[in-house]
Amino acid sequence: MSSDTAAQLGRLGIFADLTEAELRDVAGELDERSFPEGGWVMRQGDTGTGLFIVVDGEVGVVVDDEERATLATGSFFGEVSVLLGEPVTADIVVRKPLRCLVIPPQRAEEFLLAYPRVMYRMFQIEARRLRTVDPERD
Amino acid sequence: MDGGALPGYLPIAEHGIIGDLHTVALVGTDGSIDWYCCPAFDSPSVFGAILDRARGGYYRIAPAMGDYTTKQLYLPDTNVLITRFLTPDGVGEVQDFMPVERSRGRMHHHRLIRRVLGVRGQMRMLMNIHPRFNYAMDGHSTLFYENGVVFRSTDMSLSLQTSLALEVDEPGVRCEFTLDAGESATFVLEQVPETYVPRHYSEDETKEAFENTVDFWRGWLARSRYHGRWREMVHRSALTLKLLTYAPTGAIVAAPTTSLPEGIGGARNWDYRYTWIRDAAFSIYALLRLGFTDEAAGFMEWLTKRFQEPRPGTSDPLQVLYDIRGGFDLKERILPHLEGYRGSAPVRIGNGAAEQLQLDIYGELIDSVYLHDKYGSPIHYDAWSDLCRVIDWIVANWDQADEGVWEVRGGSHKFTYSRLMSWVAVERAIRMAIHRGLPADLARWQSTRDEIYHQIMRRGWHPEREAFVQHYDSDVLDASVLLMPLVKFIAPADRRWLSTLDAITRELVSDSLVYRYNIGASPDGLEGDEGTFSICTFWYVEALARAGRLDEARLVFEKMLTYANHLGLYSEEIGLTGEALGNFPQAFTHLALISAAYCLDQQLG
Numbered sequence: 001m002s003s004d005t006a007a008q009l010g011r012l013g014i015f016a017d018l019t020e021a022e023l024r025d026v027a028g029e030l031d032e033r034s035f036p037e038g039g040w041v042m043r044q045g046d047t048g049t050g051l052f053i054v055v056d057g058e059v060g061v062v063v064d065d066e067e068r069a070t071l072a073t074g075s076f077f078g079e080v081s082v083l084l085g086e087p088v089t090a091d092i093v094v095r096k097p098l099r100c101l102v103i104p105p106q107r108a109e110e111f112l113l114a115y116p117r118v119m120y121r122m123f124q125i126e127a128r129r130l131r132t133v134d135p136e137r138d
Numbered sequence: 139m140d141g142g143a144l145p146g147y148l149p150i151a152e153h154g155i156i157g158d159l160h161t162v163a164l165v166g167t168d169g170s171i172d173w174y175c176c177p178a179f180d181s182p183s184v185f186g187a188i189l190d191r192a193r194g195g196y197y198r199i200a201p202a203m204g205d206y207t208t209k210q211l212y213l214p215d216t217n218v219l220i221t222r223f224l225t226p227d228g229v230g231e232v233q234d235f236m237p238v239e240r241s242r243g244r245m246h247h248h249r250l251i252r253r254v255l256g257v258r259g260q261m262r263m264l265m266n267i268h269p270r271f272n273y274a275m276d277g278h279s280t281l282f283y284e285n286g287v288v289f290r291s292t293d294m295s296l297s298l299q300t301s302l303a304l305e306v307d308e309p310g311v312r313c314e315f316t317l318d319a320g321e322s323a324t325f326v327l328e329q330v331p332e333t334y335v336p337r338h339y340s341e342d343e344t345k346e347a348f349e350n351t352v353d354f355w356r357g358w359l360a361r362s363r364y365h366g367r368w369r370e371m372v373h374r375s376a377l378t379l380k381l382l383t384y385a386p387t388g389a390i391v392a393a394p395t396t397s398l399p400e401g402i403g404g405a406r407n408w409d410y411r412y413t414w415i416r417d418a419a420f421s422i423y424a425l426l427r428l429g430f431t432d433e434a435a436g437f438m439e440w441l442t443k444r445f446q447e448p449r450p451g452t453s454d455p456l457q458v459l460y461d462i463r464g465g466f467d468l469k470e471r472i473l474p475h476l477e478g479y480r481g482s483a484p485v486r487i488g489n490g491a492a493e494q495l496q497l498d499i500y501g502e503l504i505d506s507v508y509l510h511d512k513y514g515s516p517i518h519y520d521a522w523s524d525l526c527r528v529i530d531w532i533v534a535n536w537d538q539a540d541e542g543v544w545e546v547r548g549g550s551h552k553f554t555y556s557r558l559m560s561w562v563a564v565e566r567a568i569r570m571a572i573h574r575g576l577p578a579d580l581a582r583w584q585s586t587r588d589e590i591y592h593q594i595m596r597r598g599w600h601p602e603r604e605a606f607v608q609h610y611d612s613d614v615l616d617a618s619v620l621l622m623p624l625v626k627f628i629a630p631a632d633r634r635w636l637s638t639l640d641a642i643t644r645e646l647v648s649d650s651l652v653y654r655y656n657i658g659a660s661p662d663g664l665e666g667d668e669g670t671f672s673i674c675t676f677w678y679v680e681a682l683a684r685a686g687r688l689d690e691a692r693l694v695f696e697k698m699l700t701y702a703n704h705l706g707l708y709s710e711e712i713g714l715t716g717e718a719l720g721n722f723p724q725a726f727t728h729l730a731l732i733s734a735a736y737c738l739d740q741q742l743g
Contacts, residue, residue, distance in 0.1 A: 010279070011279070011280055011281060011282050011306065012281065012282050013281045013282055013283040013288065013335065016279075016281045016288075016290075058303045070301070070303060071284055072282075072284065072303030072304065073282040073303070073304065073305070073306070074281070074282025074283045074284055074287070075283070075284035096303070121335075124333070124335045125283065125284065125335055127335075128283075128285070128335045128336075128337055128338075131337065132285075132337065132338040
């Protein structure tokens with residue numbers, strides 16, 4: 001991956017605390033994948049899909065034919081399935097051509113422990129998601 | 139018009155303002171926020187495109203492409219601004235507002251909310267936000283999260299939160315979206331800690347913030363007791379003055395901008411984001427006249443602290459201007475990397491006039507204390523004791539040369555206006571002492587008062603010109619003497635006054651608008667031309683009204699109303715073709731409008 005990619009990763013909230021060298025390492029360690037508009041990234045019930053970090057583009061989160069959310073640059077998905085080892089609970093459909101980084105399920109623990117600041121940021125974002133679902137939750 | 143590119147400079151008057159009683163944003167009729175300092179009026183700018191279209195930074199929401207026309211208005215009786223975009227295919231509008239947070243102690247968010255609504259048909263919209271922190275001197279990183287971005291700079295982080303997907307548009311972000319009639323999109327910009335994660339703002343939450351902001355402004359304005367003519371304009375002036383108030387201290391800034399030029403391409407560019415003692419008396423008078431006693435009391439408290447505190451390194455009791463917290467350090471410097479509005483360089487921050495001697499400020503200060511003592515609440519003993527110290531200083535120092543009301547930079551003179559206001563200072567103190575039975579060296583004060591009076595009549599009066607003149611060694615006229623009858627120095631129908639008024643009408647009034655003085659006849663140490671001074675025109679209205687020339691006064695006033703912008707806002711000056719010049723909007727002008735409207739309405743009966 002190029003230094004341009006590392007610079008692009010530096011814009012993502014979850015990588016905000018990494019040094020330039022760490023960003024280059026991350027860019028080298030993780031696979032980048034692209035998906036065309038209208039396609040599926042994962043379907044409800046899939047297993048072993050991995051944790052996806054949106055570098056560019058936009059996806060819809062669809063549960064039971066209802067689009068519950070739109071995720072764009074800086075978002076991530078697939079983390080619940082990876083952390084719990086359970087099947088995916090939503091369809092992810094590409095709304096705008098998607099570029100993303102993928103952390104395979106078997107490498108997720110090693111990756112997060114190697115970059116605790118990334119893990120901390122993911123916790124923050126998860127906390128924000130919980131707050132959005134239930135504003136009274138603390 | 140290409141929605142993506144930022145077009146040229148808008149006329150100064152093509153802006154409205156929104157604010158949260160800590161700071162304001164200027165919103166152009168093209169949907170662009172061109173000026174925004176955060177978190178306070180005198181903080182460095184984040185959006186400063188009004189001072190440099192290319193480098194200053196902006197935050198624009200407008201139709202993505204095609205020709206469109208725009209309209210701008212305030213939601214009635216509020217400072218919620220609506221910018222409308224009209225095309226054959228659809229109508230959309232942006233509601234801009236800043237919620238007024240009243241919680242003390244908690245972190246203030248300084249939320250700037252832009253709510254975009256589809257009104258008719260369909261409209262493709264484009265949002266571009268390009269922050270340039272610290273007057274475009276600091277870089278920033280942009281961090282993307284799922285509910286928006288965080289712009290992280292050295293000394294500040296701002297978050298733009300929206301449910302729409304944002305794209306990189308260095309050095310900011312952009313977002314293109316389509317709205318059908320009845321649909322809406324919201325963008326919330328707020329100051330955040332650097333580790334902040336943007337959150338989701340629900341439609342209900344945005345609506346609640348909108349309704350609370352509307353309620354705040356309407357509730358505030360409902361306290362006005364003004365029911366005279368030109369009520370809409372008077373109330374818009376009041377709402378503008380409130381927007382220019384810094385809530386934590388009660389101080390009112392002269393204007394929320396810096397370096398908007400007094401002449402396009404000229405160097406008369408000053409930072410007005412401070413509080414002038416001079417504005418005090420006019421502010422207190424206007425606020426009390428309209429019934430806003432809390433605001434008058436707040437500003438009075440700020441003023442009282444100024445004359446109660448010693449100034450380091452000088453015996454002068456007061457500085458000409460202070461920062462909004464009462465600070466002394468207003469060191470002036472130039473920002474050479476900004477080209478200035480339409481190339482009007484230099485761009486200045488800070489204000490060197492703070493170091494000038496301007497004797498008139500004591501008159502304005504003590505007149506405001508007098509007014510508040512009379513119409514607000516009686517002066518306390520400690521404040522009176524400090525005021526006596528100020529009067530003693532005036533008694534000893536009033537006959538110095540100074541830089542005068544217009545802050546000239548061409549040397550000191552014995553200005554008539556400075557002496558007039560020194561007379562006001564001593565005269566009002568005597569009135570208070572007698573009315574309240576307060577201890578004072580009345581014999582000495584009365585002797586000084588009369589000495590000043592006689593000197594003005596002897597040396598400020600020019601027998602050949604049959605007019606009061608700018609300073610003692612000159613035959614130049616100056617609009618500041620229009621205040622003579624307003625401060626009760628001279629009877630409004632006194633022969634000397636009427637001939638002065640005629641002379642001013644002949645030499646300084648141009649199609650009803652008033653120049654402060656003739657720059658050619660009285661060099662002021664600055665290069666370039668300037669427009670007519672709106673405040674002088676309103677003083678002229680009052681002087682005419684008090685002299686019984688009511689038809690003239692009314693026509694001048696009505697003409698002056700036509701120079702307000704589409705929202706009823708005024709800058710400091712008006713150019714030859716009616717364009718707004720100077721910092722915008724200017725408190726002093728709006729204060730004078732209120733005073734002139736009140737006076738004229740009373741005189742008309």
